[in-house]
Amino acid sequence: MYQYNERDRLIVRERVAEFRDQVRRRIAGELSEDDFRILRLMNGLYLQRHAYMLRVAIPYGLLDSRQMRALGAIAERYDRGFAHWTTRQNIQFNWLRLEDVPDILQLLAQVDMHAIQTSGNCVRNITNDPYAGVAEDELWDTRPLSELIRQYKELHPEFMYLPRKFKIAMSGGEEDRAAVAFHDVGLRASIREGVRGLEVYVGGGLGRTPRIGKVLCEFLPVEHTLSYLEAILRVYNLHGRRDNKYKARIKILVGAMGIDAFKEAVEAEWALIKDQTLDLKELEAVTAMFDRVTYDPDAADEEAYKAREAKDPEFAAWLKHNTQNHKHPGYRIVTCSVKPQGQPPGDMATEQLYGLAEVMDRFNGGVACVTYNQNVCLQDVHPRDLSELFDALTALGLATANIDTLSDMICCPGLDYCSLANASSISIAKRLNMHFDDLDELHDYGKVHLNMSGCINACGHHHTGHIGVLGIDKRGEDFYQIVVGGHAGSNEALPARIGKIIGPAVKPDKVPLVIEKVLNIYRDIRIDDESFIATVERVGIKPFKEAIHV
């Protein structure tokens, strides 16, 4: 992965010093909460229902074991022994005191981490395909370019006070695993006549007004990435609405201008800076930092784990559901499930963070990648290590064989923590976990992405779940809307989709029953091994509407 140099370290240390002084002035009463709010948010610090929450950046999800241990230490010392992975490949601590935050940031700086722009109306953490660099279907490794975008956007003087937050995602595979169509800017790798370039999407997003991004540029040669982004950001900064925060995202601007006029404005701005191309030598130097693994050419011949696979059904299920093919034959990409029974989705305890750091060192060259689904994946596992790795992850409670099943759900913190939420989402996750507690049953339903949000801000991405659950408040009571047919990624067979509501909102105890009915309808009408979402794509949501009446 990328290795910080002295300049990177200096910038982070100087940012900590700047924020420490802002906290000092806030506590001394020299800064009002109104002023401080904007300043703390652009450094990832929220004031929630019970305490401060700090969101720590994990650029494109990659982190090393030293960083994982530091996160464990922060959870242990400053939080209540937990941390929470987010859908944007970051991590959150939910129980902090303001006066501790500068010291926490200093601890993070010691391991080359920070909370810069993890919140606020600025360019947020850039996300990427968690399988970047190792996916079988990858056109080219997009992580080095993600890193250069990270550097470009970090503390960019012009773009710290945008109309609203700005999220960029990047994906390098034939299949999009980073939901690029649901970001303010989405970048998909492309190759034309041997030249690397990007397909640029703009104006996608979830929240109150879900939109699928539109193609702004079909092929942008990589050396133009930063100047083109700058042109988009400048047009947005100058013309995005600032009178209504619910209409301030770039998707609203693109919708109001129309994609053609928006493109014209971007091209006009870009013409002024088009000659500021990216130094491809720098990109090459950064790329070298990501090429760290020397792969064993004989890995595909490894047989030992197969004996256990044949006689140990739990190990076999884990292999089947929690590991993926790797571009180097024999190697596996292993996803650690942070969705065990009885724990809020995406939460990890201190001991798990420490334990996972050790696992990373033993089996994956000391690194790991956080996924969009709030899990953690180990990208380069040698087949000879699979058996031992399974045992180690089982001991940590990170080996539930439920990846891509219903219980691998995305869930926002909801009313339990969040001051925006209308309804509880974690309690619904618990209900669903209790209701669907039979792994064999989950495996029979196959790949089903269930996403839950506690309010229409849609942090749990309910619009893009194959099945989505949205918490709403009806006269002081929690109700839940069920949507079906959303799809975050896209490939040739399945384009990105926003799910549709199948009927009136239901009470909490009905949610598992409705979802079970939806799945049973699917089982009745699926053809052969057709997946849930493929079935919905074929038949529409109409057959599922009756599920609401359980």
Added chain:
Amino acid sequence: MSEHMILDGAVCDTIYRLSEEPDTLPSPGHALPLERWLHLQSEGADLNDVGVILDGDTDPSPIRVHLNALAFVAITFPKFGDGRGYSHARRLRKLWGYEGPIVAFGDVLRDQLHYMQRSGFNGFVMRADQDPKASLEAFKLYSSPYQYNA
């Protein structure tokens, strides 16, 4: 308006102001709304010591041909979360090559100075509760930022 401002990294008396009576001919060191400035300019008025005001809603492109005639450009910040002025300054300074003073007015806090300076501002008439002298510290925050061109 504060009696002191920051200009080129030092505190001085406030020498740049927004005109409060844009309908009369302005006194030196005052800035007029863009439309008014253009109108007076077209009538041949003496605007040697007069600046122009850009707020977020103003399209600055008409002044591009008059850059040499501007005493200074005043960019206003009605709220400190409103970042349009940064892009105005950047265009003026880096893309159009304007070399005169670019002065920030309004909700200007010490916490923005570093970013404003790198976007092209060199003058700051700060919010009344801000201490310009103490705020000079803000220029020392970062030694080597990421953006080679900003």
